[in-house]
Amino acid sequence: MKLVFASSLVATSYAASWGYETQPWQMGYCKPTEYARQSPIDIVTKDVVQAVGPDTLIGAGDFTRQHLQEHHYDVTVNDVDSAGAHSITFSFTQEIGNEKFACPQFHCHFADSEHAIDGKKTFGECHTVCYDKEIYGSFGNATRSINGDELAVFGFFVEEDAHVADNAAVDSWIAAKNGFTSTSDVVEVQIATPNNTDKYIRYLGGLTTPSCNPIVQWTVFAESVKISTAQKLEILKWSSGHMIGNNREVQPMNGRVVTCYGCEDEFENDDEDDEDQDCENKKFIIREDGTIRPGMNLDACVGVSTNQNRAKLMWVNCDNNEMNDDINLEWSFEKHGNHSFGYVIRSMDDGHDHEHPALAWSIRSPSRAANQMVFLKEQAAGLMEKQMFVFEHGMIWLRHKNGEQNYCVSFEGEGKKVKTRKCWKPLAGEFDF
Numbered sequence: 062m063k064l065v066f067a068s069s070l071v072a073t074s075y076a077a078s079w080g081y082e083t084q085p086w087q088m089g090y091c092k093p094t095e096y097a098r099q100s101p102i103d104i105v106t107k108d109v110v111q112a113v114g115p116d117t118l119i120g121a122g123d124f125t126r127q128h129l130q131e132h133h134y135d136v137t138v139n140d141v142d143s144a145g146a147h148s149i150t151f152s153f154t155q156e157i158g159n160e161k162f163a164c165p166q167f168h169c170h171f172a173d174s175e176h177a178i179d180g181k182k183t184f185g186e187c188h189t190v191c192y193d194k195e196i197y198g199s200f201g202n203a204t205r206s207i208n209g210d211e212l213a214v215f216g217f218f219v220e221e222d223a224h225v226a227d228n229a230a231v232d233s234w235i236a237a238k239n240g241f242t243s244t245s246d247v248v249e250v251q252i253a254t255p256n257n258t259d260k261y262i263r264y265l266g267g268l269t270t271p272s273c274n275p276i277v278q279w280t281v282f283a284e285s286v287k288i289s290t291a292q293k294l295e296i297l298k299w300s301s302g303h304m305i306g307n308n309r310e311v312q313p314m315n316g317r318v319v320t321c322y323g324c325e326d327e328f329e330n331d332d333e334d335d336e337d338q339d340c341e342n343k344k345f346i347i348r349e350d351g352t353i354r355p356g357m358n359l360d361a362c363v364g365v366s367t368n369q370n371r372a373k374l375m376w377v378n379c380d381n382n383e384m385n386d387d388i389n390l391e392w393s394f395e396k397h398g399n400h401s402f403g404y405v406i407r408s409m410d411d412g413h414d415h416e417h418p419a420l421a422w423s424i425r426s427p428s429r430a431a432n433q434m435v436f437l438k439e440q441a442a443g444l445m446e447k448q449m450f451v452f453e454h455g456m457i458w459l460r461h462k463n464g465e466q467n468y469c470v471s472f473e474g475e476g477k478k479v480k481t482r483k484c485w486k487p488l489a490g491e492f493d494f
């Protein structure tokens with residue numbers, strides 16, 4: 062995140078030692094050796110701890126919906142071409158937020174994001190900066206003290222998606238930047254937030270710019286804001302000043318814990334005994350009607366509620382008359398090019414008349430493929446490794462980038478989630494189809 066700097070601060074040398082190489086600060090601003098709570102971090106999903114109970118510290122999901130999703134905010138914009146500018150920054154003419162947390166500004170880091178998830182960064186990351194007004198009274202007071210609870214910063218990943226239309230909020234930033242004449246001009250912009258604001262991680266860190274004070278309670282949302290290719294290209298034109306490459310490198314965890322709110326399902330990792338090597342509950346029959354059924358129980362089907370873009374797959378009774386029409390049971394297998402592997406996609410029409418990416422079976426993390434829920438997510442090239450499956454030996458295998466097939470889908474019983482298990486190939490020829 063970024064603090065507001067006095068305009069007299071002029072770059073005379075670069076500060077490579079604490080993470081940036083091209084930004085307008087002198088050496089020695091950050092003291093990582095003194096501050097263990099540094100940001101950004103690499104969010105390692107296998108180490109993320111599920112939150113117990115609601116987010117009483119900030120209530121970030123509600124806060125975002127209530128305070129960051131207005132149709133417009135009156136802001137002033139910094140002069141991104143000036144020597145001291147570090148990021149495009151939108152300062153609210155009146156602080157937004159609630160009685161507890163007030164927010165003076167938001168700004169963005171391109172390209173890349175500051176935080177990473179399992180080592181991967183997105184195109185950008187925007188930070189809405191808020192401070193504890195109840196305790197500190199003003200933003201200035203908050204940033205001058207070092208207790209650890211001064212700020213609450215909300216991080217939103219920004220990602221290019223070739224399938225989406227221009228993001229309206231990002232369009233408002235582009236218009237503000239391209240129409241810039243003076244830092245005192247007031248313009249209207251929106252804050253770009255993802256659709257799902259209930260799922261996010263929380264950890265204790267610091268400012269990602271000098272002087273890196275360890276005073277931030279970070280909230281980083283799991284779902285990214287999607288921007289069009291044209292918008293990405295437009296942002297990349299902001300190459301004067303220091304607008305591109307203004308992301309600090311990830312910092313050591315130093316024993317800190319990352320907590321997730323809204324991740325109950327995806328981080329679920331049961332320790333059931335999985336030494337069943339006969340594979341009976343891992344063999345399936347794919348019928349012409351599109352249903353996928355366990356060989357040992359032909360009454361069960363893989364089903365999912367069709368109106369969610371990221372829904373869990375469940376084992377349901379295929380013939381249950383009381384079943385809601387919304388339960389989808391029909392699947393098709395779409396091969397990836399000429400390969401034997403491909404996507405398992407929902408074949409049912411969702412009733413919308415516009416085109417959008419198909420929904421495909423997906424897992425959360427290939428690096429820990431056992432005991433993972435299979436859920437539906439929009440088919441995307443970048444998710445290939447998480448969405449690739451192979452039908453072989455009567456089983457549905459996950460296919461990793463390295464070609465390994467050690468995990469497959471398992472039948473857990475009707476009413477249970479569809480999960481992946483460690484798998485062994487059956488004896489040659491047996492059950493092949």
Ligand SMILES: [Zn+2]
Nearest residue numbers: 062063188269
């Ligand atoms: Zn920032």
